[in-house]
Amino acid sequence: MSSPHRHTPEAPEPLPAPPLHPVRGPRGLPRPLGNLFAFGKDPLAFLTRLRDEFGDAVTWSLGPRRSLFLSHPQHIMEMLAGREHTFDILDIGWAFKQITGQSVIISKGDDWRRKRSLVQPTVRPRQVRAYAATMVDCAGAAADAWREGERIDVREQMALITQRVVLRTLFGNDLGEQTRALGHAMDLAGRTVGAELRGIGLFLPAWVRTPSRRSLLTAVAAMDAEVHRLIQERLSAPDDTDQRDDLLSRLLAARDEEGRPLSPKEVRDEAVTLWAAGHETTSTALTWTLHLLSRAPAARARLEAELDDVLAGRPPTVDDYDRLGWTRQIVKEALRLYPPAWLIPAVARAGATLGGARVPAGTIVWCSQWTTHRDPRWFPRPDEFRPERWDADAPQPVPEHAWYPFGGGPRTCLGARFAQVEAALVLATLTQRCRLDLPAAEVAPHTGLLLQPEVPLVATVRTRHPAAVH
Template identity: 65%
Template structure:
């Protein structure tokens, strides 16, 4: 338990009307770290007209994420984000959220993820077959194309051809526009304002809607005779609530987009940072190769190997600590009666917390900027508090696809690292948008083992 009372203090003074928006927009990660370092674990500041309480201590964060939804409402992360994911389980509230979660959750339970493991490995092996020793590659692009193929096959049941390309390009465009909005004045513009960025976002969403609607219609028309019925789209269409009612076509579309983001963007980003960290750590890489040789013996990995690949999992866990793809939890809005650590929180207060900030706190992770997968070795000395590491959120609203993402990242890394090492050049700067990605392309030279 904390020994000090929960006493939020005022943070940096902002500009009239804009508040701290200019400083936040220039470098959100550095700004939030300064709040923790210069002011403390609970800091108030302003983002345009919004007054925010920023939390950095794991105990505060765990209490917030586990709080009754009647006390803290999950807010939208901007107009553009809302337009992309619609009213999916990520945005729903109350009874509607509980209904949708109960229908979506079974599609990504461990038993279902197990079914998708072979697809993950097959796609990674196909990529490795095309790699050549000495070739230079754009790491994020390679991982994006790979994770896109995996999510298309697991979500829609086949490769889709040109449809997959159109979907991928539209999703990437939407992600860029959301990232720009989160860091600028567009976050506060009324919905009816149509800036060039918003027009680009609407065009991308229209492409996404058209492509997914076509796939849903084809699946509904074909009925049970179409495909194996084991893909995520089939399961979403087959889902029923307690009253036997299905998701509407629009609801299926919204959940499909959310699963795409989790299975594609999160995984490709996590893999990119993992390759970068491994490139700079010969010891971690050597131990990874030793584990892959010992556990796999030259054969492709399977889901049954996942629990045995302990060092592989520790590498991924440490990568997610240093470079969490989701760098900030969707904000919460305090309702009447909200409390935190025994203190009343005024209704209307917006609360933020950031994985980037808490994951890099030296109180929980000594030498926090160092890549040390061994810090996750099992043992009694492991005393990291809950929510010191929370790349997939926490509480009831923790990411439904966390298991899918962890298994996918581990099996893809194992498959590719069996055959190649990526020698990465430069020291990338992370940029905080929809995902925490390198600010510039990350190039690598492929080296066969």
């Protein structure tokens, strides 16, 4: 067993970049449907089939659009690296934009560069350090409320923890009784977006109001009302805003190179996007992590030993993050097996190339963290939960670019550091206090906007050395 206190391994050697030779994938139905129904029925199985039966570059059709699916990490990273020069982001529909507005996540060109320069400082490592104590406090409060033998819904509890973390770091408070209601609104919004991404809703015009779209508008209105109230509260007390250190205050105080602030609408879009990304993504990652640990007693025992050794009964701090090597490897392996964001699209511009081959303008180029992370070429025994594959002295190091749960290139998720620190510190805090025992059965993922468990995960709480923690 290797030591959890080793130095960070050097970056692995990149894989050689093969030439791109696209092959034609499954024929599907006549246009405009193409492979839409096969993809919508089971996206993960469909994309895995493209990889296994057809190869690293496969042409297919999603509705009326020509698509190209990539499986080789070098082609994927080449595409992600070009997402401001030779590839555009894909407009993934009306529902998604109801949540994000025109935030940095979907902006383009000069507008994207301006917004990124204003938003990025709010989630830099120095700011993440300042928020670490909040992450531990929220996790500790949740665990302290659980009782021996109690049965809890893991996803619901993880969502409450991350919701409180993001609301306290974003808005400076947890909004009290509103927290749970706003969490449900955010969950409903995410499920609606995921449903549209998988089906014909992706191609429906904005004026069509299906029942799910009407529910989405109600959920977004609830979120917008609270964000608008908080923004107006800060704007009416600018001196107080300058003294605050939450993300909303920093967004309101940010100025671009010409001294221009974000407008209230732009602040709303960035705040809600940070809220959605910071809440749902991390709670999903933690849910899968706890599911995997419950089925891997040796890995969980090694985690508990590391926490006892490094923390000696005190709560974790951000300074412990680098020392908790096994904890970080567990999170990394869980993100490999169940990446919350499981699909990335981009649209080829005129002159786009991949692997030295031209990609016709307008082609939707897709890659999937799910299929890359479970490719046996890069990950031996890919379906197994093996955190030791991330050891510095592992016999087969993971190739560069074969793991990308937060994307890559210039549009890498701005909150990647925040999410990884939060997941590790919350996991450490919960594991200090208790074990969450879940049924041993494997759980299938549901492909919405994020990769969620298909069924509720109900755990039995087993307290663990509570006297040593306090």
